[in-house]
Amino acid sequence: MPTSFFNTFNHYTLENDAVAYYPDSIDSVLQKLDQATTNEAGFADFSIELRISLFNEIIIALQSGKDELRSLYCRESGLNEKRFNIEFERVIYQLEHFASFLKNGNLNEEFEKKVINGKEISFKRSNEPIGKVLVIGASNFPLAYSAIGGDVVSALAAGCPVIYKAHPYHIGTSLFVAKLIETSLSRLSLSPGFYIHYTDNHSNSVTKSILLSGQIDAVGFTGSQSVGRYLMDLCAALPCPIPVFAEMGSLNPVVLCSKELENNEQKYADLLAVSITNDAGQFCTKPGLIIYPKNEHGEIFKEKLIYAIAQKPHFHMLHPIIHDRYQKSVNSLSKQTEADVLLRQSGSNSISGEKVLLKVSTKSFIDNSCFHEEAFGPLALLVEYCDERDLVALLSSLNGQLTGTIIANEHDQALPMVISILRKKCGRLILNGVPTGVNVLSTMHHGGPYPSSSDSRFTAVGQKSIYRFVRPVTFQNF
Amino acid sequence: MPTSFFNTFNHYTLENDAVAYYPDSIDSVLQKLDQATTNEAGFADFSIELRISLFNEIIIALQSGKDELRSLYCRESGLNEKRFNIEFERVIYQLEHFASFLKNGNLNEEFEKKVINGKEISFKRSNEPIGKVLVIGASNFPLAYSAIGGDVVSALAAGCPVIYKAHPYHIGTSLFVAKLIETSLSRLSLSPGFYIHYTDNHSNSVTKSILLSGQIDAVGFTGSQSVGRYLMDLCAALPCPIPVFAEMGSLNPVVLCSKELENNEQKYADLLAVSITNDAGQFCTKPGLIIYPKNEHGEIFKEKLIYAIAQKPHFHMLHPIIHDRYQKSVNSLSKQTEADVLLRQSGSNSISGEKVLLKVSTKSFIDNSCFHEEAFGPLALLVEYCDERDLVALLSSLNGQLTGTIIANEHDQALPMVISILRKKCGRLILNGVPTGVNVLSTMHHGGPYPSSSDSRFTAVGQKSIYRFVRPVTFQNF
Numbered sequence: 038m039p040t041s042f043f044n045t046f047n048h049y050t051l052e053n054d055a056v057a058y059y060p061d062s063i064d065s066v067l068q069k070l071d072q073a074t075t076n077e078a079g080f081a082d083f084s085i086e087l088r089i090s091l092f093n094e095i096i097i098a099l100q101s102g103k104d105e106l107r108s109l110y111c112r113e114s115g116l117n118e119k120r121f122n123i124e125f126e127r128v129i130y131q132l133e134h135f136a137s138f139l140k141n142g143n144l145n146e147e148f149e150k151k152v153i154n155g156k157e158i159s160f161k162r163s164n165e166p167i168g169k170v171l172v173i174g175a176s177n178f179p180l181a182y183s184a185i186g187g188d189v190v191s192a193l194a195a196g197c198p199v200i201y202k203a204h205p206y207h208i209g210t211s212l213f214v215a216k217l218i219e220t221s222l223s224r225l226s227l228s229p230g231f232y233i234h235y236t237d238n239h240s241n242s243v244t245k246s247i248l249l250s251g252q253i254d255a256v257g258f259t260g261s262q263s264v265g266r267y268l269m270d271l272c273a274a275l276p277c278p279i280p281v282f283a284e285m286g287s288l289n290p291v292v293l294c295s296k297e298l299e300n301n302e303q304k305y306a307d308l309l310a311v312s313i314t315n316d317a318g319q320f321c322t323k324p325g326l327i328i329y330p331k332n333e334h335g336e337i338f339k340e341k342l343i344y345a346i347a348q349k350p351h352f353h354m355l356h357p358i359i360h361d362r363y364q365k366s367v368n369s370l371s372k373q374t375e376a377d378v379l380l381r382q383s384g385s386n387s388i389s390g391e392k393v394l395l396k397v398s399t400k401s402f403i404d405n406s407c408f409h410e411e412a413f414g415p416l417a418l419l420v421e422y423c424d425e426r427d428l429v430a431l432l433s434s435l436n437g438q439l440t441g442t443i444i445a446n447e448h449d450q451a452l453p454m455v456i457s458i459l460r461k462k463c464g465r466l467i468l469n470g471v472p473t474g475v476n477v478l479s480t481m482h483h484g485g486p487y488p489s490s491s492d493s494r495f496t497a498v499g500q501k502s503i504y505r506f507v508r509p510v511t512f513q514n515f
Numbered sequence: 516m517p518t519s520f521f522n523t524f525n526h527y528t529l530e531n532d533a534v535a536y537y538p539d540s541i542d543s544v545l546q547k548l549d550q551a552t553t554n555e556a557g558f559a560d561f562s563i564e565l566r567i568s569l570f571n572e573i574i575i576a577l578q579s580g581k582d583e584l585r586s587l588y589c590r591e592s593g594l595n596e597k598r599f600n601i602e603f604e605r606v607i608y609q610l611e612h613f614a615s616f617l618k619n620g621n622l623n624e625e626f627e628k629k630v631i632n633g634k635e636i637s638f639k640r641s642n643e644p645i646g647k648v649l650v651i652g653a654s655n656f657p658l659a660y661s662a663i664g665g666d667v668v669s670a671l672a673a674g675c676p677v678i679y680k681a682h683p684y685h686i687g688t689s690l691f692v693a694k695l696i697e698t699s700l701s702r703l704s705l706s707p708g709f710y711i712h713y714t715d716n717h718s719n720s721v722t723k724s725i726l727l728s729g730q731i732d733a734v735g736f737t738g739s740q741s742v743g744r745y746l747m748d749l750c751a752a753l754p755c756p757i758p759v760f761a762e763m764g765s766l767n768p769v770v771l772c773s774k775e776l777e778n779n780e781q782k783y784a785d786l787l788a789v790s791i792t793n794d795a796g797q798f799c800t801k802p803g804l805i806i807y808p809k810n811e812h813g814e815i816f817k818e819k820l821i822y823a824i825a826q827k828p829h830f831h832m833l834h835p836i837i838h839d840r841y842q843k844s845v846n847s848l849s850k851q852t853e854a855d856v857l858l859r860q861s862g863s864n865s866i867s868g869e870k871v872l873l874k875v876s877t878k879s880f881i882d883n884s885c886f887h888e889e890a891f892g893p894l895a896l897l898v899e900y901c902d903e904r905d906l907v908a909l910l911s912s913l914n915g916q917l918t919g920t921i922i923a924n925e926h927d928q929a930l931p932m933v934i935s936i937l938r939k940k941c942g943r944l945i946l947n948g949v950p951t952g953v954n955v956l957s958t959m960h961h962g963g964p965y966p967s968s969s970d971s972r973f974t975a976v977g978q979k980s981i982y983r984f985v986r987p988v989t990f991q992n993f
Contacts (some may be wrong), residue, residue: 149958162958165938167971273751277965280972460643465989480627480640482989487755493645493986508971511943511960
């Protein structure tokens, strides 16, 4: 019998929701996993054509459940209808994107012939599913990085059964999506073992047991650096270590150069204000570090940014725990003696994300490691640089980042240097734009050097994210 | 001052060679590494064209040094001239193979455009070098998996500086090759920091210090499971974990089915006898487990295999330590009460590899984990199966393997089942052939599920091995 239950947070009443969700027991999840393992036929029969059909079925199911899904999503996450629509469309597009990737033969076998000792031998390189993939959903995208998010879709596209852990603060949304996927599998007579959804308990012991059972072959995770590293360490220490792709967020530095900034102070202040505050800044690519020049243009920009952010609306944070964690970051950063508080603006209710702008010197930023940690919410750190030497020192001090943004034009002499340092530190560089908005593309790379992700060679977004879950096998002389 | 030195083994005198090699000090290697790091210009300037030129220069240098190289190689490794020629040609071909991979634009940038909020945005996905790659050479391929082996060439092809640890039993060969590479770099005015060669001391403390220094971004290793796992654990526990590609060898099971075996007993006995004994069986793909049917054809095959192996010449093992380690494996396996010794045939001198055939029952093989460990030398384990149930149990008990070989034809009913199990366990399947001989091909996959390699998604051989050392970066709106 479960000893405890979950309530999600109701963003309309600002209290815990009345519905109680009970965690699954370790035994019941392990039993389902076991069935997924022994069901060899089902596993082998998950052809590329069936995967495409499954994605089409899921699209139909999602469309038919859209209204109910919207209502659950908004109530549980506090994200608004506009955001729901964007995320819903992203999920549909993502399913189509992977279906077309498969249709275009990208995962097909590759053939070659070679004469060996006078005899022509055929070689075929096939893309096998790596095995069962555990996906741990993120709180900030209840659809697009969750029960039917990028990790789930790319693992299924690779032919892998997915074991999905619901995020405790949107279990309702998660269960609803899982039901739609289960129905889609059933309509195609595919084994239910291809998508196993579970709710963990408060100590996450089900997830740990699943990993220690040795039945999981890869992990997809989106979330904090501390949990990501915990998973990396746990899986590296298994008798049979398995790959973990953890996408863990970062500071996402923005470097403003004088020539491009000149006369564009308002434009970039507005762009960045939206990127920092939208949906309470709860994006792994939120620009959390703004590096601007110590001159007239930098000063104008700074003032305009403070004003623009102050004018932006407050947004709900996703749930009380993320709100508390963010508030702790805000308090801790504001308290640093080196930090100059430019703006602190609380919202009207207990779940609102406080808008915060802090300023620190180049030296303080470099020396104080707490300024290098992500604050997950509508906060940005401003650092002023005097010259190129300052800039080199600043950029060289950065950890691995998901993104780096450069505001510059061909008249900014520092541009080549900034690119040459940031391309080594970041997974994606953006010129004269903002880092938020990670498009589902073939050329997208969403990942970066540690600690922004666990493995800089892979992306969590776009078609190529499938290669996290593909294991090539060569067939010689078949 | 170094406190100890190395002598390689002289396979002509059967004693330690007179030449003493002194290990490099930790400080000197770290200093070179540091220079490779700070030399940003050199790193960035290692264009694809320069990499192709470098490979061409190295080919010329190797050709010009071929005679001296052959003499060092044969003396230090005990491998004969015929084998030297095969390995030398493989190295030349490998350099050409990667040059053509680069020439064909496989590492070029990928472009895409996407309309975002009414504006067309360009995306470019570029393949950046992952950073500095530590390569730890193998004893059994003093060229092709060593100072100018697959790991080195694929890392350089990716644009990465290589830090190469010489194998202590072919330091002379290694230093000679390193000199050729250094000359090639210098002829192209490339930084010497792109190839740093060092000799470690007896406790391997230089290698450990290099890894702990945080200056290495990826590791390529070929060798034993114990050292491979040690490296995996060390690198996973670093403050900033780095990927290790360890290719660690395996049993390489061969499954013989009755219909194909019928009337081909002699042919397969001969093929396998060569594959097991050639160069003293010191190949990571040596067939170490022969699974054959309990019937007339199996019995004939077994007798012919014993006879064929007994007729094969003895070969020198690579060095005294590998010889001792192998002898310990032989003694330990032969002593198991379940093991039936079919053949033990010692060579004429102290470095010869003893030819060994053992037989165990299906049950003993499944139950006794020591039969699942690779014995690196001319030894094979024979296991007889009664029926398909036996075969399923046997194959299901296997760990991850580099290769799986199937001797069967369309009349063998078990074939689909054997393929369906082995494709989950192996990196390469071979039909009616032998697993030794890993061709440098675009379709080659040399790697497999743990413990045969550290990451089943990557290959150590062929063009695609470059992706172990490539880190994509997306340039948005550039």
